[in-house]
Amino acid sequence: MTTETFKLGYNDIHDDVVRSIVKTGPKYYIALATAGSITLLCFFFPWFYQLYYGIGAAGMNHPGVWGTYLASFIFWIGLSHSGTLLSCVLHLTNSSWRKAMYRSAEAMTLFSLVVAATYVMVHVGRPWFVHWAVPYPNQMELWPNFRSPLMFDVMAIATYITGSTIFIYMGSIPDFAAVRDRTSGWRNTMYTLLSLGWRGTDKEWHRLHWAYTFLAVLIIPLAVSVHSIVSWDFAMSIVPSLHQTIFAPYFVVGAIYSGTAGIVTVMFVLRKTMGFEQYITKVHFDNLGKLLLVLSLIWTYINGVELFTAWYSGTSEEYEALGYKLFGYYAWLYWEMILFCAVAPLLMFSTRFRTSFVPMLILSIAINIGMFTERFLIIATSLSRQYLPDAWGVYVPSLVEISIMVGSFALFTTLFLVFVKIFPSVSMYEVKETMATPKMEPLAPASGSPA
Amino acid sequence: MTSNVIGLFHDPESALTAAGELKGAGFESLEIMSPVPIHGVEAVLGKKKSVIKNFTFMGALIGGISGFALAAGTAIAWPHPVGGRPIITMPPFLIITYELTILFGILATVLGFIVSSRLPAFRNRVYVPESAVDKFVVTAPCDDAEHFKRAEAILNQAGAEQVRAMSGEES
Amino acid sequence: MSFFSRFMDGWRKYRKPGYYEEFDYHWTMAIDLDKCTGCEACMTACQAENNIPVVGEEEVARGREMQWIRVERYWEGEYPNAKLNFIPMMCQHCDAAPCETVCPVAATYHNQDGLNAQIYNRCIGTRACAVYCPYEVRYFNYYDHGWDSPLEQQLNPDVTVRGKGVMEKCTFCIQRIRQAKDMAKDDDRRRVQDGEVQPACVQTCPTKALVFGNRKDRESEVYQSMTDPRNYRVLDELNTDSSVFYLKKVDA
Secondary structure, three states, X not given: OOOOOOOOOHHHHHHHHHHHXXXXXHHHHHHHHHHHHHHHXXXXXXXXXXXXXXXXXXXXXXXXXOOHHHHHHHHHHHHHOOHHHHHHHHHHOOOOOOOOOHHHHHHHHHHHHHHHHHHHHHHOOOHHHHHHHOOOOOOOOOOOOOOOHHHHHHHHHHHHHHHHHHHHHHHHHHHHHHHHOOOOOHHHHHHHHHHOOXXXXXXXXXXXXXXXXXXXXXXXXXXXXXXXXXXXXXXXXXXXXXXOOOHXXXXXXXXXXXXXXXXXXXXXXXXXHHOOOOOOOHHHHHHHHHHHHHHHHHHHHHHHHHHHHHHHHOOHHHHHHHHHHHHOOOHHHHHHHHHHHHHHHHHHHOHHHHOOHHHHHHHHHHHHHHHHHHHHHHHHHHHHOOOOHHHOOOOOOOHXXXXXXXXXXXXXXXXXXXXXXXXXXXXXXXXXXXXXXXXXOOOOOOOOOOO | OOEXXXXXXXXXXXXXXXXXXXXXXXXXXXXXXXXXXXXXXXXXXXXXOOOHHHHHHHHHHHHHHHHHHHHXXXXXXXXXXXXXXXXXXHHHHHHHHXXXXXXXXXXXXXXXXXXXXXXXXXXXXXXXXXXXXXXXEEXXXXXXXXXXXXXXXXXXXXXXXXXXXXXXXXX | OOHHHHHHHHHXXXXXXXXXXXXXXXXXXXXXXXXXXXXXXXXXXXXXXXXXOOOOXXXXXXXXXXXXXXXXXXXXXXXXXXXXXXXXXXXXXXXXXXXXXXXXXXXXXXXXXXXXXXXXXXXXXXXXXXXXXXOOOOEEOOOOOOOOOOHHHHOOOOOOOOOOOOEXXXXXXXXXXXXXHHHHHHOOOOOOOOOOXXXXXXXXXXXXXXXXXEOOOOOOHHHHHHOOOOEEOOOXXXXXXXXXXXXXXXXX
């Protein structure tokens, strides 16, 4: 199972990770303040403006009633498919290269879901009533309409957020215990509570292993179903170019694709900023690159299938939608998406490319830009060309929408920055597992335990 | 008051050997604390039955039933004709059932973990902080000083780096 | 009755789509495209009757027009042989409406008169119904539009005024239908007769191209139009089972 042996000892990992939590330099505070203020300025203030004046502040119109808000929502849910799904699959296949990075990947999942949930409230016309979509007993005796694909969405995403939170928490219990021993004050209290008194006995490890495995087994079908259900928001309509059965696999593959690209980006940033160069190595980027390549090929194929079935159907509305997608108002976006998501990833056939850090970072960002464009195009081009030519129209995003998009990235970054100071962002016990036996270290004197 | 003998080892194999010998010498309630899960513990300390799978199964079952009951029950409580579909439709309700199955399964697994591993630890238990970093620790409760000496001897013979005493669980 | 037979009765009852097979009235509209001149009087009447806000020139330029009925114009050929086709398009009140299924908070449903009803108070503005409607006849309130004084004197007291964030669409002037039913009930509990209730657009049409009535009444004018050989329904191949029948324009 040990595909690589670090030249480090258990102690080094322990020290590195605890230091990354406890020691905070000015750079961190500057980063946190910047991310926080961009969130406030670019996400919350325009949103409050929109709450006051109405959805008209965004660029949506008739027929383009859905726009970048929903595209961003789907993009963030897609990003969330990276961490937890990948982590579960790789756990069940006993792979060792996931060990160093899965904690941060799972955190990415959780915070993407939080941002996506906030986006729901930005998107609906009357967010102060959005709680009506939650089934709760009320004096009106009104329940939500469970036949609606949007209701499947509500249930699926609620389950997914719960599952992801529980999953990342369970996996971190031993690490919380380890960090608890090295901290004092409010941190000690927090970690004592979070670690539930974990001691690392054989019985506890055994139970944790089984609970974790069952969670992984449950979360894999959940993650597949979540993005299928999100795709059914579109696929269950009857308008052309949205009403396709390929949407469920399309969205799931696209989600894992963009999520994995997101992991590459986050891993690069973590390496540089937290000093984890020894734990996140070329091997990880190589493997992630192979995964990205496979997903990119599948994604290209599915895109081709979509075009082919539209053309093969021979119906006038499908031809119109297809022509509009390829050569219409948004055509430049379509070809940019193909370039970034289908053509550029072919570079990853070369091992040298896959194991170089900065090229992979640039490619992963390009892939995510392309995937966001894909979500946007699905909405904008389909709504622009429906059945009745009189109702055709063009939708252009407004400044408020673009600002909120930028702000959502800042919101995600803020949450992630808070995360790295609370959770051990590299899973200590799993990385230790990949190592050989720990180095011989002289013991501290027997009196008293280190604070 | 019982005391616990604690032996610190630097690798898992010697810890397992020591635990086996302690068990053979008649000590009970052995615990091996480690920073990583060790393989081969079952062979030494006996196989543990995991009850978590029962929790998961029961949780998933309850989730499935309540998912369908929620969707169908609320549909019947206020019949709301939409789209020419029946009031109780299978495709949407089965999706709701599926989601709630997984949700309750997840929650039940967590509950099972908490119950079966006896966490959170409300009372102080034997704990050695080095076991979280890089040492493998074997502990056993001892009734009196003679027991303790015997245990200490076994541990030292198996290659313990350090042997300590610690008072037992506060009752 | 045993528990099992009661259960099976309930099961069978709830496997049916509610009121679908037992409509009280089944309001239908028939539009004769041969008679339609494209004058758009129906649009003006609808706007007056239903308190539809005037969104202003700028908003219409951005594509946010607010109208419950629109007259679609299709050109054929080039000048001087250009032909123009007009199709008044409003909510088709489909019996198998795609928009009803997708509302997560159940703000739109099919009522016992065969109408697709929109509940403004319940709408949270997801706009999924507008995406799902193939006829694109659902309109969203992007802003709170007011009426400058003294225009608010002209508002119809029988119809509510919608705030921002709410979806609205043609209701077949349900306030008029409700009033007609009330009057019929007061008047010796009879049924609403053909021609007693007319939505604003039907009432205003100068060429009488629009006809409205209850399709369950076999003597009604709308039933005669419905069974005319020229009749068709827009996007019938989608099986939305709409309640608006169009009579094809015959080119002489």
